[in-house]
Amino acid sequence: MFKKVLVANRGEIAVRIIRACREMGITAVAVYSDADRRALHVRLADEAVNIGPAQASESYLSVERVLQAAAATGAEAIHPGYGFLSENADFARAVQQAGLVFIGPTPEAIEAMGDKGRARTRMEAAGVPVAPGYQGLDDPAALEAAAAKISLPLLIKAAAGGGGKGMRVVHQLSELVEAAAAARREAQHAFGDGRLILERYIPHARHIEFQVLADQHGNLVHLFERECSVQRRHQKIIEETPSPYLTEALRAKMGEAAVAAARSVGYTNAGTVEFIVDSQSGDFYFLEMNTRLQVEHPVTEWTVGIDLVQWQIRIAAGEPLPFKQDNLSQRGHAIECRLYAEDPANNFLPATGPLLTFAVPSGPGVRMDSGFTSGDQITIHYDPLIAKVTAWGENRPAAIQRMTAALRETVLLGITHNGQFLQDVLSDPQFIAGGVYTTWVEEHFNGWQPPQCGLPPEVLVAAALAQLQPPSAAADEHDPYSPWRMPNGYRVGQ
């Protein structure tokens, strides 16, 4: 096992990985930009190295700086977390060339899945269902010919990228050429690659993904699905497992497809195969594979009883998986809610500011993964993810109840965030019934406003008492339990 691992990330995922290292007796090295000099992941690590200015491109995205930090500290392996350099094949290769271990798949596997167009071809060859469609459509005539063979509506996607850039939905054939031109320009601008993919667009689609885990000795298993259909702007807000949509038969079929997809690229370490599921027909199609740890991995950990981050490290160190597919099962139900620094009443646009007060929920079946504590700042430089709250319950209603209680206990003062919005989604009858799809939030919560809490008298009185000075000690001497007499210590959540 490694003696020292460098964590090439920040925020909650860096904290999560540092914790795993500590439990395994591994020294954890943090890296940080100037903006993160005092961040939680720096404070928690055993060592910390500055790797440049706030801009990610010159710090967390700099292959050179990260490798320098690893060399300077004598780290033997690098865990990239998610985002930043985690799906950068050149980085993975550079890590290997520097004689270090990349905690993730091979550069070849990353490359094979990195290009949507090429991945589509490989998946077809491996027998993994892909949405009816075409690629390599360079001229309008080829485009129109391809479109004619697919039923409307159509989806135009960038072959090189993701995150919704270069994406267009076409409802009428007459819109096709212009939409393709716009998508091509956008893709060229964003990825330096204007190649497009034309696919059938699936309305009311669900996003269901399968976690896979593979060692370097040929053992490859899936750890069941995660339902991630509650999204805004193509980003997940709430994830859960098991999916309320899947039947046992469909789960088995998709699990096999996920394993086939991963095996076809010689996948090792943890990864996620994402599918789009037509909620009318139950047909599912390969969307993409994320060749890294996923934000929402805790719901899998809760229900499958596997520590994914520890296994990523063990697999990278060469350990074999001690379980087979048949040994794995899910227990109960887990949900994750992402607390974002954003304004759900303002198109979910980012918000910044200080976390004046951040109190986290506790109690059985509740887990909080956060990269911040009270007193920290959320800046414009990085992700809006403040924390992930996950809850486990014996079944889906119990998990929803527990998550609702946990969100009510979560206190986040000083910044605009989506905590109230998450509570509203959890109590929505359609969410409770499990009948959501990827555009559901946009359609259903369009124009959402926070509920008017008013100004209850107890809140006003609390405000006044909060600013009241304690009386002199003598005044309360008759009461040995007086709260005014209490010493002024640190205090934690209830």
Place this chain on the structure above:
Amino acid sequence: MFKKVLVANRGEIAVRIIRACREMGITAVAVYSDADRRALHVRLADEAVNIGPAQASESYLSVERVLQAAAATGAEAIHPGYGFLSENADFARAVQQAGLVFIGPTPEAIEAMGDKGRARTRMEAAGVPVAPGYQGLDDPAALEAAAAKISLPLLIKAAAGGGGKGMRVVHQLSELVEAAAAARREAQHAFGDGRLILERYIPHARHIEFQVLADQHGNLVHLFERECSVQRRHQKIIEETPSPYLTEALRAKMGEAAVAAARSVGYTNAGTVEFIVDSQSGDFYFLEMNTRLQVEHPVTEWTVGIDLVQWQIRIAAGEPLPFKQDNLSQRGHAIECRLYAEDPANNFLPATGPLLTFAVPSGPGVRMDSGFTSGDQITIHYDPLIAKVTAWGENRPAAIQRMTAALRETVLLGITHNGQFLQDVLSDPQFIAGGVYTTWVEEHFNGWQPPQCGLPPEVLVAAALAQLQPPSAAADEHDPYSPWRMPNGYRVGQ
């Protein structure tokens, strides 16, 4: 389901039950003594009723006051927690007679198990192994005759009680009569009942107990064992499951015995059948049944995936268990450490004082159950239990590693406690090897002293910086991330 439940307890278990109520949509009523007027369980409850002075006998142990509080608030059911009135059959009966529901077994089941002598007889009849021994020994001659039939050493126990009172180990027959007289006096004094039981004393015995759960419709299951051999003064310090001692065959045999024991008294709700296991021979003997929720129930919840407190409430409301014995299994390994306000270097005697600072561990697989927050006081009136830290891992070594990391993260300033002692037990080779027994702590840690941490320079510097006044705001204007500029908010653990 009940609309309102009264929680007739305090501390961490009251907090635990209040949380379960909140998740189930039930209004939770707390009761409190004068000493607990500002306690966490009061602050968390929906309603709270004062039931008398600090002395438990006039508040938490007062059947009348608790019933008055239930009547005044319109509670439909009473959860007694553990300790206090939880194993008081008269209380359970009075609750029923008041037209309310007692969340626990029937008064008859409590009575059947409450007297050790009678329980022994019943267990023998039910085919549950009891240690070779005799009861009803009123004169010295009968005593000596009984002793002659059991091999030495012998154990004298009070028939009516527990907690080590009226207990004597006899190594030589010549000590017998005097030891019995002393035990009888002590039992008479403590329980008003001098009846004795004579049993074979089992050296190097392990304390292994089985959780049972039974609904009102005849379904009765066990939820596997808890190994509780790490004890001081007959009180558990560390509990875990699965037991590192049990084989599958022995586990099955003991589980069946636990079910038989509970069934023989028509047991309903949650309970625990305690066994003494001879670690040399593997023979096991019924010790007693605790007819209530156990302190260490979280390790069962972690590994079996059942919320015991929620099920206690559901069973009391008449719901049937939706699972059978065959549906139940354990996953991974869980450990609990009890944080006590006591001095392990002073015979584990109680300590009191303020919790100036109480920071709890977090991260995946860690759960903290506490009845206190920073600023609270630990007084001489009640239990020394400050909090329970539980950790789950994929296997025993992983759970021990996680628990060790969690204890290192736990901060408890202002009071003497056993946190460092717990860390020492967890790192002891004999504990790690699983080879402990109920007198192990006494024998092995006799004369224990806290490790000398010395006065490292970083601690001295931190002390100086802690008392340093922040510089004027202007001084740090050049640094937008300066910690001296941070607003003064509430802050939570890392």
Place this chain on the structure above:
Amino acid sequence: MHFRYQSGQQSAEVTLERSGDGFRALVNGVAYAVEVLDRQPGVLSLRFDGRPLTFYWAQDGSRKWISQGGCTYWLDPPAQRASQRGSEGDGNTAVRAPMPAQVLAVQVASGDPVERGQVLLLLEAMKMEIQVKSPAAGRVNRLLAAVGQTVDRDQLLVEIGE
């Protein structure tokens, strides 16, 4: 002891008087019995007319943030609502930042004529890029943003005049 608060359009007055172990509070004329159960930095637990309630609070300048039971409130001192949006009645149309961001690009110059919907600036925050478009046709009367500059939400970026 008297306290006055304002929150958006609403305002309220609180009076506290010591009474026995606790306080008698008057809120907009209605009386409540209040006892302080616990008081730690940023946390306050009360027994409010018999109900135990815990509040988390923080101060940000003159603004007080309070959280209770899953709801968040903010309270300002009274009469502090000097319209932040300033004088928009001068015939100019103000274009403000929809989010805190860094200015990625400025695509107009002072004095330029602009059409409705024309992109004026590009902003970026948290890996997200958005276009700021002109809400009206007109002319760029004032340009208050430069590339690389960090802007707050609602900060004035451009004024479009006739």
Place this chain on the structure above:
Amino acid sequence: MHFRYQSGQQSAEVTLERSGDGFRALVNGVAYAVEVLDRQPGVLSLRFDGRPLTFYWAQDGSRKWISQGGCTYWLDPPAQRASQRGSEGDGNTAVRAPMPAQVLAVQVASGDPVERGQVLLLLEAMKMEIQVKSPAAGRVNRLLAAVGQTVDRDQLLVEIGE
């Protein structure tokens, strides 16, 4: 800035000087580079000679409690160790409370002769009862505890003289 601390037998001196963004600290003559990473009520994170470390601390009268990495420390101001145990060289044997407790029973009276091992008092704390026995034969010279009284750990209960 100079600070002096005492902990049991050990004492130490700390000097802090501002240096760049942080401090230069001298502890018993050895220099360390220190930067404050975070500072919240009761919590302090430092970069100490390059190592990130988080400390929790609290003040109890003049005593400072500090926790770091699973170890707890307490620091007092110097020369504060006026022997709490007082003058035990007066020929009397002091009997002290082994734990904070309530006095359940007093089984001797002032002036009583006592034997070694004789039970003097019963104490109770947290449902636990203990007997306080005489460490020597002699006479009860002073009796400082009464039934129902609450005593601290190490509080003088009885003095046994000749």
